[in-house]
Amino acid sequence: ADDYELSKIYDLPVVQSVDERGRLTEEVTPWRGMFVKEADPLILEDLTKRGLLFKSETYRHTYPFCWRCESPLIYYARKSWFIRTTGYKDRLLANNRKINWYPPELKEGRFGEWLEGNVDWALSRERYWGTPLNIWVCDNCRAETSIESIAELKEKGEAVPDPLDLHRPFVDEVTLRCDKCSGAMRRTPEVIDAWFDSGAMPYAQYHYPFEYKEEFKNRFPADFISEGIDQTRGWFYSLLAISAFLFDQPAYKNVIVHELIQDKEGVKMSKSKKNVVDPREILSRHGADATRWYVVTTSQVWLPTRFDPEGVTEVARRFLGTLKNSYSFFALYANIDKFDPGEHQLDLDQRPPLDRWLVSRLNSTLLAADKNLSDYQITRASRLLQDFLIEDLSNWYVRRSRRRFWGAEESPDKLSAYLTLYEVLVAFVRAVAPVVPFVAEELYQELVAKQDPQAAESVHLSDYPPGREELIDKKLEWRMSTARKIISLGLAARKSAQLKVRQPLKKISVILPEDEAPQLLDGLLDLLTEEINVKEVEFLKDASSLKRLVAKPIFQNLGPRFGKKVNAVAEVIRELSAEKVEALRASGSLKLFVEGQEESI
Ligand SMILES: [Zn+2]
Ligand SMILES: [Zn+2]
Known part of the structure; x- marks a missing residue:
């Protein structure tokens, strides 16, 4: 490459001294026709004889080998077809500025710099398989023409077979008549770089511009794409290079670029270090959902992920396990009681505080998750949903509500518990469906699709659940979280005094600002007495009555x-x-x- 740059500066001819079979050409008189590697010792000998050899030694360096048969390869200058992307570099840069990159530094950094250093796109490949390059060249006068459609090829081609197969070798047999000299035009033998195919995806998927023009117009540019950091020079570029050329637009509005997976110590995985985790093993043990939830919640996807297989086990147990257990708990009692959610309704204000609290927490969580997802903060959104499931739904609501589902008789309280748990599970399953599509679908089928023939047939065809402001009661959320704080302090006090929870105590004293105490725990007192196992809760406005002053001699x-x-x-x-x-x-x-x-x- 350096030689070539110099030759351009000094306007030197390009000398190709090796032919396509790796043999020296006629110009190399002493060894012409000889395979280059066989000529090496003879050239050394010749230089020595002529006193021109400075030094000869064996030098270790990397070398390209055929990936299939492992024979050593020779870098070789070939004629290629190019797209002159340097001719519209300013458009590439301008359209890149319209794209939202996650992480944002890639826009001007890695990708922007790559665009700044743009070189023309080497479009052709000398392979057999691939999209045939649609350029025909005249045998006689070398005139070139590019065919734009099947219709044009049928119109201009001679002896076009019917039906016409556009693949090689069939398309190669179609010849055209040259406009200029009436000579025969043949397709140039190359195929197109497969990156062009990937970059043409937005148009190819609609067979644009031949069909679906409206659909294409409505859906281009894409709202969102995602791929790995290694696609900077690949798909991210090929999409932009084609869309900027055709429409002076980016092909995508938002892009999440994920980083690579490392081992759990943060070291790049490699066979020689024996730290490679086989994804098939992880997937077959825990499934794609556990793996995906792990990757999404462990760290922002645009940071390198330190992959610890133990972490996937933990997610399968802690997140998916809790989700399935919460569902199973509901299903167990719903089956016993033949509970049909479609047959009942109960206004929120008719429900006890614990139920209203859960509905409020759900809607607060959905609002926050939705907002984060809108900002492409998938990790934050998923963590919020996970916290809700584990801390609020499972560790608190289901645990506190178990007894409400026991017993055969119907009661308003039992109905409220059923409806609340059902509604929350359905909304939650829809909220996590984008990240755990399989588990979410399974639960949705059981909870919704089998119950309601009017419902969307798949969770992935139903809307994302909106967080509803009017169902949020921030005061109640604050009261419950204070109650839970008091409970955990009470349990900690028991622990430090070594009094087991099953041993009932007479009284707990809670210090709260006087005016807040009664309203704060209104309707929540039972939670305190039951969780801490005390008979009575006493509120104090300050700690003076609890202090005992003692004197110490100095x-x-x-x-x-x-x-x-x-x-x-x-x-x-x-x-x-x-x-x-x-x-x-x-x-x-x-x-x-x-x-x-x-x-x-
Ligand atoms: Zn080979
Ligand atoms: Zn011609």
Whole structure:
């Protein structure tokens, strides 16, 4: 390449001293016709003889080999067809600026720099398989023509077979008549670079411009594409290179570029390091959903993922396991009670606080997830949904509601629990469907499709669940989270006092600002007494009644004053009642009786 650059500067001819079979050409007189590798020792010998050899040694370096038969290859200058992309580089750059890149630094960084250094697109490939290059060349005068459609080929071609197969070798037999000299025109033998096929996807998928013009117009450019960082010079480029040329537009509005998967220590996977994780093994053990949820929630997809197979196991257990268990819990009782969600309705304000709280948390979570997804923050959205499932739905709501599903009799409370759990499960399954499509579909079929013939037949054909502002009660969410905080503090206090939860206690004292206490836990008190296993909850406005003041003697100060009596004085100080200590604190002094004598401190 350096030689070629120099030859351009000094206008030197391109000398091709090796032919297509790897043999030296006529110009190389002493060894013409010889295979290049066989000529190597002879050339060395010749240079030595003529006193021109400076040094000869064996040098290790990388070398290209045929990927199929592993024979050594020779880099060889070939004539190629190019698209002159350098002729519209400014359009490539301008249209790149219209694209939202995630992560954003790629726009001006890796991709922008790649566009800045644009070289013409080498379009042709000397292979057999591929899209035949649609250029015909005149045998006689070398005139070139490009055929744009089957119709044009049928019109201009001679002896076009019917039906016409556009693949090689059939299309190669179609000849045209040259406009200029009436000579025969034949298709140039090359096929098109497969990256052109991928870049032509937006048009090819609609057979545009021959069909579906409206559909194409409505859906171009694409809202969103996603691929790996290695596609900077591949698909990201080929899409833009074609769309900027044809329509002066980018082919996609938003693109998420994911980074590569590393091993769990952050080291690139390689066979020699034996740290490669076989994806087929992971997929067959835990399924695609667990793997995808793991990759999405572990780190932003545009950062390198440190892949720990244990993490997938954990996701399968913690996230998918919890989801399936929550569903199974519902299904178990719904089957026993023959509960049909379509037959019942219960306004939210008729439901107990725990149910209203769950509905509120669901809608807050859906709003936040939806907003994050709109910003392509898939990781954040998925983590929010996961927290809701595990912390709110499973660890709190289902656990707290178990007993409401027991018992045979119908009651408004039981109905409320059924409806609430059902509605929340359905919305949740739809919310996670984009990331765990298989599990979501399975649960959707059971929860919705089999129950309601009017419903969309697949979760993937139903709308993403909107978070509904009017179902959110922030005050209630705050009250519940405060109650849960009190409970966890209460349980921690039990633990530090080594009092097991199953041992009931008389009373728990909770310090809350006076005016908030009654409303704060209105309707939630049972949660506290049951979770902490106490008979009574007492609210205090401050901690003074819980404090016990004690006095401690300071020998350094007492010693000089009381001499031998210091130990007796210290003993009296230790025994002071809380009232006396309070009096001491208030007035600064106190009279004591030590061994029958009055002293003051
Ligand atoms: Zn080969
Ligand atoms: Zn011609």
